Amino acid sequence: MNKPFILVVEDDKPIRKLITTTLETQGYRYHTAETGEVSIIEAISRQPDLIILDLGLPDMDGVDIIKKVRDWSNVPIIVVSARSEDRDKIEALDAGADDYLTKPFSVEELLARLRVSLRRIRYDSDKLQKDASQFINGPLRIDYAAGCVWLDEEEIHLTPSEYKLLCLLAKNVGKVLTHNYILHSIWGSHPYDVPALRVFMATLRKKIEKKSAQLRLIQTHIGIGYRMLQVGDDFSDR
Template identity: 65%
Template structure:
């Protein structure tokens, strides 16, 4: 049975030991690196399925590492950092990180984020034609070929913008998408003045697919950063 390979890039011995012990108990394979140059060498030689990356490394900033990896690979990158400012999260996600966890973090949440990243990695690695034209997540279904959306088997009528937003989130399930990324993909613009419009469309979309907008089941808000489609 194939065991997923994880690269842990962390210079804090205590955090590194915690993550390594967690990976061992879950029977993941892993390699470690304590700095940016070592991380890039491991990415090229070890070919991990996912990278766990601290931003505050001794030789280079984690955002620069993300950019270097993204220049040649789409492998999932989960940032685990003590930086809690929204701008730090936005910078890392816009550079190409798939997820962002702040220290200290829950082991259960860490493992859940890891599983989502690995599922996404395996889906993207499928051969053309292998991926279904129908997206199913809990009681939510998107029929891409027909352009139809269903909740609890009942068709939901969305505006073109709402449909684009939902498809973008669905195609990146588990990944935090920043406001700028969504604006660029849906509107072709990254103007900050368009963010209020994005929030309005996201609110109307939620009303149509969520049972409770105060406790969303599918679309999670990351305040000051963006949105994520949650896997049910």
Template identity: 55%
Template sequence: MKPLILIVDDENSIRSFLQVSIETQGYKCIDAANGANALMLAISHNPDILILDLGLPDMDGLEVIKKLRKISQMPIIIISARGHDREKVEALDAGADDYLTKPFSVTELLARIRVILRHKSNDNVSSEAETFIYKIKDLIIDTDKHRIWNYNEEIRLTPYEYKVLVLLAKNQGKVLTHRYIIENIWGGIVTEDTQALRVCMGNLRRKLSEDPSQPKYIITEIGVGYRLTDE
């Protein structure tokens, strides 16, 4: 079955161009011109990837992300003319998995689609081949059920937050460099821009610690990377 990709942009020309470019690579596309239709299609069709413009006529793209994250963990790639770091961080904080600033290369977009689909495929293989339950202090990571608990409370993570946490858990106590994490989670696509990793770690700390300024689980090795505590 062909992977299904939902394209959301209020400009017909952009939607048509992206649909043709993506479908020539063997994917299937559906599209929406506003946030309301995007949410409806996302819920009814459960696409493999959502490509989302932030500047929509009926609601801001950030609102679409937040509404979707309440019910789904489908990967979201942002395509937007908003290129400031603050706006990128807001989108990633809201639950987006990747961010491309307009104008962008279709080749790069296709590469990021492939990375996401490859990770989804690897996740399915891994879940069938081996499952683990990690317990670190009050944190429990169940890779069989894809669920996280902290102090007996279930924690909701985005797909990339979950993958980073599991990668750290598999290497508990070891320092993982920024480059190593990026190459293993994002396929090296953002090697030159560690912003996505910084946001991801910030969100993980906020979700896992009462005081993110004093992280309980994820330790920063300044200038090198991160490690999961082995205390």
């Protein structure tokens, strides 16, 4: 089986070389683009399995590239950028990026983020072939048809808001969801603010992670949002 094909969009030569050398040593196939215009053409023509994207390109802002790609593709996009402000991360994630890595970064973390996003591709593919009425992630099982949640075959009783939160995270497993995205998806016109969302999330985590201190299903990205981890994901909280 061929290794996934990755499009690297980066105009900084040393960073581009670091990324491509890392991919090469791990056996990934890749192609590079140094401008936004070229990256869009390459994304359409080559149909990559994943895109690694810098935001600060010479001809186009990376957020605009994300929006253009999202018009026709759900390919995972990992942003690798020197922009470290929360508002920049939120803007990119709200535009449709799956993950955000701030420069400078470690090779190990980049590879871990790649593995997470590529597992999501496999999960989405498997989901098309299986009964989509259930979600299973390690000891967690959601029966969408019945509206029930089990942990190690013990039913967990959730409030309607907690259940909606869990389902939203599960249907986007491996992807960082911003506070605004979650609020809009569940409550529409944002009747709850971020502090209230944190309370809902805290009670949800207490219920689904209660059996083991080592079981971590929901990852907090401080100031950004939350992510449902697939059991076995191997990177730390931001």
